[in-house]
Amino acid sequence: AQSVTQPDIHITVSEGASLELRCNYSYGATPYLFWYVQSPGQGLQLLLKYFSGDTLVQGIKGFEAEFKRSQSSFNLRKPSVHWSDAAEYFCAVAGGGNEKLTFGTGTRLTIIP
Amino acid sequence: KAGVTQTPRYLIKTRGQQVTLSCSPISGHRSVSWYQQTPGQGLQFLFEYFSETQRNKGNFPGRFSGRQFSNSRSEMNVSTLELGDSALYLCASSLGPAGAQETQYFGPGTRLLVL
Numbered sequence: 001a002q003s004v005t006q007p008d009i010h011i012t013v014s015e016g017a018s019l020e021l022r023c024n025y026s027y028g029a030t031p032y033l034f035w036y037v038q039s040p041g042q043g044l045q046l047l048l049k050y051f052s053g054d055t056l057v058q059g060i061k062g063f064e065a066e067f068k069r070s071q072s073s074f075n076l077r078k079p080s081v082h083w084s085d086a087a088e089y090f091c092a093v094a095g096g097g098n099e100k101l102t103f104g105t106g107t108r109l110t111i112i113p
Numbered sequence: 114k115a116g117v118t119q120t121p122r123y124l125i126k127t128r129g130q131q132v133t134l135s136c137s138p139i140s141g142h143r144s145v146s147w148y149q150q151t152p153g154q155g156l157q158f159l160f161e162y163f164s165e166t167q168r169n170k171g172n173f174p175g176r177f178s179g180r181q182f183s184n185s186r187s188e189m190n191v192s193t194l195e196l197g198d199s200a201l202y203l204c205a206s207s208l209g210p211a212g213a214q215e216t217q218y219f220g221p222g223t224r225l226l227v228l
Contacts, residue, residue, distance in 0.1 A: 036219075041221070042221055042222075043117070043203055043205075043219035043220050043221045044203065044205075044219040046216055046217075046218070049216065090156065100146070100169050100171070101146075101158065101211075101217065102158070103155060103156040103157075104155070105155045106155060106156075
């Protein structure tokens with residue numbers, strides 16, 4: 001069965017600093033990978049997705065993620081965070097014919113001035 | 114284009130009651146998926162409907178059911194509510210059957226509190 005691990009429950013970074021959120025997946029074949037963001041009281045918004053091809057994926061709001069098959073990882077990065085990036089971030093995987101999204105437990109991002 | 118809408122946004126029920134939640138997908142979208150989000154279990158898939166047929170189902174008891182209408186609007190029903198059903202229920206829609214290459218667009222959710 002497919003699974004996703006987000007090892008960091010909570011991360012705090014200073015505004016303007018760089019950010020990396022970790023995501024490791026377990027899946028037998030090539031997975032389809034997603035990052036979603038959830039602001040307080042809101043639904044989930046898709047930041048980016050990886051299906052195939054270039055392993056570095058660009059998303060909205062200045063985010064990018066890199067698929068590393070050898071490490072079973074799909075880490076999310078941003079070179080300089082803004083206060084408005086404070087939210088909860090979810091990594092998800094799909095594939096294998098089941099096709100439902102399996103989410104990680106999320107990483108809550110706090111931005112300090 | 115309007116996004117995914119869910120009604121009501123907030124709901125308080127007591128144990129043993131039943132509840133119906135509604136989801137209107139983005140215009141033209143034919144797939145609706147439901148998820149339950151709790152602090153303890155995170156985001157868990159409930160079921161997906163496409164063209165009025167349940168296409169996929171998660172590991173939830175039979176108290177959780179759903180349906181989809183010809184206009185793609187979907188309802189989710191939970192009978193005999195338990196305290197553990199308190200959660201944020203999220204609905205997502207996509208153009209085609211939910212799958213790896215279909216982007217799912219989420220609504221704001223319905224927050225259910227069971228007392």
